[in-house]
Amino acid sequence: MKIHEYQAKELFAAYDIPVKKQILCYTADEAVDAYSRLNVPLVVLKAQVLTGGRGKAGGIKLADSPEKVKANAEAILGIKIKDIPVDRILVTEAADIKKEYYMSIVVDRNTKSALLMLSSDGGVDIEEVAHSTPERIYKFQIDPLLGTPDFFTRKVAFSLFTDIKLINQLSHIIKSLYKLMLETDASLAEINPLVLTPDDTLVAVDAKMTFDDNALYRHPQIATLFEPTEEEKKEKEAKAKGFSYVHLGGEIGCMVNGAGLAMATMDLIKRYRGKPANFLDIGGSSNSEKVVHAMKLLLQDSDVKVVLINIFGGITRCDDVANGLLKAFEQIDTDIPVVVRLTGTNEELGRALLKDSKLYVANTMSEATRMAVNLALKTY
Numbered sequence: 497m498k499i500h501e502y503q504a505k506e507l508f509a510a511y512d513i514p515v516k517k518q519i520l521c522y523t524a525d526e527a528v529d530a531y532s533r534l535n536v537p538l539v540v541l542k543a544q545v546l547t548g549g550r551g552k553a554g555g556i557k558l559a560d561s562p563e564k565v566k567a568n569a570e571a572i573l574g575i576k577i578k579d580i581p582v583d584r585i586l587v588t589e590a591a592d593i594k595k596e597y598y599m600s601i602v603v604d605r606n607t608k609s610a611l612l613m614l615s616s617d618g619g620v621d622i623e624e625v626a627h628s629t630p631e632r633i634y635k636f637q638i639d640p641l642l643g644t645p646d647f648f649t650r651k652v653a654f655s656l657f658t659d660i661k662l663i664n665q666l667s668h669i670i671k672s673l674y675k676l677m678l679e680t681d682a683s684l685a686e687i688n689p690l691v692l693t694p695d696d697t698l699v700a701v702d703a704k705m706t707f708d709d710n711a712l713y714r715h716p717q718i719a720t721l722f723e724p725t726e727e728e729k730k731e732k733e734a735k736a737k738g739f740s741y742v743h744l745g746g747e748i749g750c751m752v753n754g755a756g757l758a759m760a761t762m763d764l765i766k767r768y769r770g771k772p773a774n775f776l777d778i779g780g781s782s783n784s785e786k787v788v789h790a791m792k793l794l795l796q797d798s799d800v801k802v803v804l805i806n807i808f809g810g811i812t813r814c815d816d817v818a819n820g821l822l823k824a825f826e827q828i829d830t831d832i833p834v835v836v837r838l839t840g841t842n843e844e845l846g847r848a849l850l851k852d853s854k855l856y857v858a859n860t861m862s863e864a865t866r867m868a869v870n871l872a873l874k875t876y
C-alpha cells in the first residue's frame with residue numbers, strides 16, 4: 497500500500513526526520529490561507545497523487561505571493577498526472593537547495609534484509625542513474641540482527657559527506673528511517689531529494705513510503721490511509737465474493753477454478769500470442785451464482801473481447817458445472833463470445849449439455865486458448 501507525500505512526512509516528523517512545515521489544501525483559497533498561516537516568503541505547492549514524477553508533469557510549483565499561490569494552486573488542481581486527477585495539494589515552506597541527494601531503504605529479498613541506498617545524484621530520475629551510472633548509487637545491507645548502530649550509520653554516511661556535522665545528521669536520519677520502517681512494516685521508504693541547505697542542514701523535501709499489505713492488520717492507523725485505485729476497488733470486491741482477481745489489462749477475460757490452473761491458462765494465452773485481461777480464480781465449487789458474479793466482474797472491464805472459462809472438474813462434476821453455466825447465461829446478456837473448456841469427472845456429459853448453447857465448447861486447454869485468441873482477433 498502506498499501513501500501520499502504529506503502522510504509520509506507526518507510519519508517522518510513523528511520519527512524526528514527533518515521536514516518543513518506543511519498544510520494540506522483542497523482548494524486554491526485554502527492554499528492562499530495556508531500561505532499566510534505558514535508565514536514564510538517562499539512556499540512550494542505540490543500535487544498529492546500516488547505516483548512519482550510530479551515535478552516533470554507540472555505538479556510542483558514555487559510561489560512567493562498570495563496571487564502566485566492562488567494561480568499556481570488553480571493550475572495544479574486542474575491537471576491530471578499519469579491519468580490521476582489532482583484533488584489536493586500540499587503547501588509547504590520551500591527549502592533553499594544547495595544540493596540534492598537520494599536516500600532509500602527497501603526490503604531486499606536476495607539478502608533477506610533491508611538495503612540502504614544513498615547517492616549524490618538526488619532529485620533527478622533515480623532509475624536513470626541506476627541504469628546509466630549504477631556506480632553512483634551506494635548500497636549497504638542492514639544486518640537485521642545489528643540494525644543501525646552508530647559505527648555503521650557513520651561509516652555509510654561518509655559515502656556522501658566528510659563534514660562531521662553532516663555525518664551526524666545523516667546518521668540520525670538513517671537510524672530514524674530504519675526504525676520507522678521496522679515499526680510500521682514498510683517495504684520501502686524513499687527520500688528524493690534529501691536536500692542540503694546553504695546553512696548545512698539536511699531536510700527531506702520529498703517522501704515516499706510503501707507498506708506490506710499483509711502486515712496492515714498490525715497497523716490500523718496506517719491501514720486507514722488506504723485509498724484504493726479503481727482497479728484495487730474491483731479486486732477488493734472480488735475478494736469479498738471469495739475470488740482472487742488481478743487486473744492485467746489484456747483482452748481475454750479468464751475464469752478459472754484453481755490458482756495453478758489460472759496461471760497455466762494465462763501462460764497458454766501468452767504462448768498463443770493473446771493477452772490475458774485478468775487472473776481470476778473462482779475457487780472450488782462452481783455454482784451458477786458464482787459464475788454470474790464472475791462474469792459480471794469480467795464484463796465490467798471494457799477491454800475484454802472474449803471470455804475463456806477453464807474448469808477442471810475434480811470433486812465438482814462437469815455436468816453440474818455445465819448446468820450452472822447454462823443457468824448463469826440465462827441471466828447474463830452479452831454479445832461477447834465465451835469459450836468453455838471442461839475437463840475431469842463427467843466431462844463428456846458436461847460438454848454435451850453445452851452443445852446447443854451460444855458457448856464455444858473446446859475439448860482441450862490449447863484448443864480453448866487458440867479459439868479465444870482467434871475470437872479476440874476476430875479470425876475464428
Ligand code: GDP
Binds near residue numbers: 550552592593702
Ligand atoms: P517528484 O517530482 O514527484 O519526485 O517531486 P519532488 O518533491 O521530489 O520535487 C521535484 C523537484 O522539485 C525537486 O527535485 C526540486 O528540484 C523541486 N522542489 C521540490 N521542493 C522544493 C523546495 O522546497 N525548494 C526548491 N527550491 N525546490 C523544490
Ligand code: MN
Binds near residue numbers: 619688689702
Ligand atoms: Mn521526488
